[in-house]
Amino acid sequence: PSPVPLPVLGADITVPVTGNRTVPYANLDIAATAPCAVSxxxxxxxxxxxxxxxxxxxxxxxxxxxxxxxxxxxxxxxxxxxxxxxxxxxxxxxxxxxxxxxxxxxxxxxxxxxxxxxxxxxxxxxxxxxxxxxxxxxxxxxxxxxxxxxxxxxxxxxxxxxxxxxxxxxxxxxxxxxxxxxxxxxxxxxxxxxxxxxxxxxxxxxxxxxxxxxxxxxxxxxxxxxxxxxxxxxxxxxxxxxxxxxxxxxxxxxxxxxxxxxxxxxxxxxxxxxxxxxxxxLTPLHWKALLVQEQHLLGELRAGLAAVPGVRELRLFAPEHPRVGIVSFTIDGLDSAQVARRLADEHGIGVRAGLFCAHPLTRHLLDAHTAAPSTAIRASLGAGTSGEHVHRLVTAVRAIATP
Ligand code: PMP
Missing domain, CATH: 3.40.640.10 (Type I PLP-dependent aspartate aminotransferase-like (Major domain))
Incomplete structure (x- = not known):
């Protein structure tokens, strides 16, 4: 039995970033469309x-x-x-x-x-x-x-x-x-x-x-x-x-x-x-491996973002309420679309900015904070997400939020 949650294509894709560098692509937009499983x-x-x-x-x-x-x-x-x-x-x-x-x-x-x-x-x-x-x-x-x-x-x-x-x-x-x-x-x-x-x-x-x-x-x-x-x-x-x-x-x-x-x-x-x-x-073993990996990375991502001043996570229920590997957040005073663009251009990270085809919910959660911008940034995890992707996102968000 494989401990690998679900092998997916695209793990070796690299993308150019500012400074004439090339980095492995960190696809953190899996909730929009997931990478293709090898199977x-x-x-x-x-x-x-x-x-x-x-x-x-x-x-x-x-x-x-x-x-x-x-x-x-x-x-x-x-x-x-x-x-x-x-x-x-x-x-x-x-x-x-x-x-x-x-x-x-x-x-x-x-x-x-x-x-x-x-x-x-x-x-x-x-x-x-x-x-x-x-x-x-x-x-x-x-x-x-x-x-x-x-x-x-x-x-x-x-x-x-x-x-x-x-x-x-x-x-x-x-x-x-x-x-x-x-x-x-x-x-x-x-x-x-x-x-x-x-x-x-x-x-x-x-x-x-x-x-x-x-x-x-x-x-x-x-x-x-x-x-x-x-x-x-x-x-x-x-x-x-x-x-x-x-x-x-x-x-x-x-x-x-x-x-x-x-x-x-x-x-x-x-x-x-x-x-x-x-x-x-997706046998029970694969499900288990997927869940364990994803919840571990989700915990790291949430804790990492929570430690960055000005970052607010969007949520409706209590912080400890169970969730899948999705975190939407804002950075006080910064435009979400611009942050998403910088994450892509400077760090090779793919996230999404917007209202996520759930306008009433997202607007309500944004309106809860006066300093929040008008749209949010969403990072989402799944098979193919690594600890390095999450670490890179947290480091990049910290650099953008506290220049
Ligand atoms: N419901 C939820 C909760 C979704 O996340 C999405 C896709 N963002 C949809 C429905 C619609 O899925 P699709 O675009 O594949 O029709």
């Missing part, structure tokens, strides 16, 4: 010479590809802890998965969420109640309880881990409350799924959405997994071949039930196979 690249490379149309051709290669695509679905199904009867629909990413679900929610069902959500889980819903930011996990659970008292069997749409603060949300507790009210729960696991196992069965939730490109697979494949009934009753997400079973001479169609209903058009075989390869590679 995903290998799976794609194996398939490249012999791929052919999925679900359509009669040729041998086409049959093999159809099998590979459906096997990928099975692997993802196990990875996300699907129960009998749950469906796995391949989408482009989490945004696509949540928009698909939004279109499948029955018209009389209210969606309850928090304004803390990423825009992908804030904007797609039609009849939606957006709850104000809670200041603790208990308050979040109580707010859901109260909202469900008012709105009955709603759909609760909630993030599993914030892409701004990295804080892990009390999804299982919220699911328990939702069950009492006969409500359903959809989980935006775009972030959490890259840091720890996320399971429909274990969390007792109804839907999970993930993105392959945050899970160490290349771009273009995501997943909506969960209960089949709403999905099978909904209008097809896209209309076209594959989703339609019969089309008559005037163009009226009948539609497939099952994942095909929402997967019209030629499917993204390579994306699905790459994502499944990562799911298969």
């Amino acid at each position: 995903a690249a290998d799976a794609v490379n194996r398939l490249l010479p012999s791929y052919a149309s999925v679900h359509r051709g009669a040729g041998v290669l086409s049959a093999r590809c159809t099998q590979a695509y459906e096997q990928a679905r099975e692997t993802v199904c196990r990875f996300l802890g699907c129960r009998p009867g749950d469906e796995v629909v391949f989408t482009r990413n989490t945004t696509d998965a949540l928009n698909l679900l939004a279109g499948a929610v029955p018209a009389d069902t209210v969606v309850v969420t928090f304004v803390a959500e990423h825009h992908a889980n804030l904007l797609p819903w039609r009849t939606v109640v957006r709850l104000p930011l809670p200041s603790s996990p208990d308050e979040a659970v109580a707010a859901i309880d109260q909202a469900l008292h008012r709105h009955g069997p709603a759909l609760v749409a909630i993030t599993a881990a914030s892409n701004v603060t990295g804080e892990v949300w009390p999804v299982a507790d919220i699911a328990r409350v939702a069950r009492r009210h006969g409500a359903r729960v959809a989980v935006d696991a775009a972030q959490l799924a890259a840091h720890q196992p996320v399971s429909l069965a274990d969390l007792d939730v109804d839907y999970i959405a993930v993105s392959g490109h945050k899970l160490y697979a290349p771009f273009g494949a995501g997943v909506l997994a969960g209960r089949a009934d709403w999905l099978d009753a909904a209008q097809p997400y896209l209309r076209g071949g594959g989703a339609s079973t019969q089309v008559n001479s005037v163009g009226t169609a009948s539609w497939a039930v099952g994942p095909a209903r929402h997967e019209a058009g030629t499917p993204n075989l390579l994306g699905a196979v790459a994502l499944a390869a990562v799911c298969a590679a």
